[in-house]
Amino acid sequence: MKFGTKALHAGIFPDPSTGAVMTPIFQTSTYAQDEPGVHKGYAYARTRNPTRDALENNLAALENAKFGRCFASGMSATETVIKMLNPGDEVVCSSDLYGGSYRLFTKVFSKYGIKFTFINMKDTSTIEEAITERTKLIWVETPTNPMMNIIDISAITSIGRRKNILTAVDNTFASPYLQNPLDLGADIVMHSVTKYLAGHSDVIMGFLCTNDPVLDEQFGFFQNSSGAVPGPQDCFLALRGIKTLHLRMQRHCENGRKVANWLRSHSNIEKVYWPGFEDHPNHDIAKQQMSDFGGMLSFVQKKDTLEQANKTLSSFKIFSLAESLGGVESLVGHPATMTHASIPREQRLKIGLTDSLIRLSIGIEDVDDLIDDLEQALG
Template sequence: MKFATKALHAGIEPDPSTGAIMTPIFQTSTYVQDGPGIHKGYEYARTHNPTRDALENNIAALENAKFGRCFASGMSATETVIKTLRPGDEVISTGDLYGGSFRLFTQIFEAFGIKFTFVDMRDPQKVEEIINEETKLIWVETPTNPLLNIIDIEKISAIAHKHGAKVAVDNTFASPYLQNPLNQGADIVMHSVTKYIAGHSDVIMGFLGTNDPEIDNAFGFIQNSSGAVPGPQDCFLVLRGIKTLHLRMQRHCENGEVIANYLRNHPNVEKVYWPGFEDHPNHDIAKKQMNGFGGMISFMQKEDTIEQAESTLSKFKLFSLAESLGGVESLVGHPSGMTHASIPKEKRIVGGLTDSLIRLSVGIEDVDDLIADLKQAIE
């Protein structure tokens, strides 16, 4: 099946008891058993829920994964990957990284003896130079948040596997519609389902997919033991949102391209970060491993000050000032003061994240209205 068909049908069957075409919301905490251990495949809802099962199978199909697990948030999914490691293990991670991931790695898991090293992965040779026998995982974000850096998943995976390490890719910015990391050699794909997959700013959820049964068994054990699972109502909402994922992503990409070019030609804008530009670093890699360039854009104005950024942010009318991304409505954010505030300023600056950077999540509104809003806010 092609993507659009999988979005509507993969892993989903009409309800056998009623014929309902939509997966029912199984709002239950437990299941009646015919005898001790004799049941219909369901014992307790933390372990399994039919609505969640359908969603896990559906997202796994979109990522060309044999196995999928859903979690209460993107961070709980990320945490599950790190929980498979042990004290003394080392992780190499992207230099330009979502602030919540950086906080989880450095402020929680480093205390348990796991070492994290951050490097600019746009050049795979930099990973080759520091990987060692203690490296068990390479954590990749591509495109990165918020500078839209592009990392060659295939090359990073080859380096990791040569040294016996696994590769996990945060695929949130691209969505399964634009990129499938497992096809490029990654071992694990992670999503903040909250963003493009759910797409309507009404759910918090995470996902992990893999083709390795041992990895999936480890994820399943942690998912059940730690209990950070989504409820059936949220799973139902995501299943509904996925049915239009391909349509939404097409509009996100179309609007993103128009707005990226508008900003680049604006006299008050100094720099625009969008992987669709031919001179964007690793643009050729983006063309190779992605099916489009997405609706995420970051930019800096010529007056490169936090005061100018705050002034511009206060003027938006259609773009809502809020954290998160990937919803049908357009959002604008200030990474250094919002999503990446947990990263020390000196580390942000080294990575290129200045206090004046503004990040856009371009929605699916009429692009002319979005351009008009940008125009009045910037000028």
């Protein structure tokens, strides 16, 4: 089954009681039982809900996974992976990653004796140097947020398998339409469903998938025990959004390519970060593991000051200055004060995330209008 067909039909069936084509919103907290322990597979909605089941099956199919679990947010999904570890365990992470992940790792789980080592993974040779006998997990983002670095998933998962270390990939920036890390050897894939998957800036949700039944059993245990699950209304909205994921991603990529090339030719732009450029570091790896280059990019102006960045950020008329990404509408963000403010400035500067860097999430509007908006904002 091709991707577009899976987006509409995988794991989704007409309601057996009514024939409804759209998955019903099962707005219930509990279910009647015939006798103690005898029920139709559902006892309490924190544990299972039919609307959530349909979404989990659909998302798993898009990632070519056997198992999938939805959570209340991308951070609760990430937290679930780290909860599988024990005090004294170590995690090797990409140094360029979402600020919320960095905060969770360093401010929450480090207190419980889990050590996180942040390294530049553009060169995979650095990974072996960071691994110790206590390393239990490698956490990867690619493309990275917000520097758009590309990390070789196959190379890293090969190292992980050889050393009996799990590899988890945050696939939020690419979406399963552009990249499938499980096919490249990853053990776990995480998504912020909030972003491209739901796609309409109206849902907060996370997702984990795997082909390993033991890992899935652990995900299910924490999902039920901790209770960070999405409600049926949000699951319905995510299911509805996914039906156009392939169409939206095509437009995101098309618009992203045009905007990236336009920005690069602009006299006021110093540098554009977008993996589709042939001279982008690891561009060839991006071509191998992605089907296209997405709608995310970052840039720095020639007048490289925070004052100039703030002036530009406040001048947009179509782009909305807002947190998040991956919605149908175009968004502009300032990582240093928004998505990555929780990362110490000296740490940000090490990876090139300056105070003046601006991140764009290119939407599905008419690209000429987006370029006109950029032109007037930069002017």
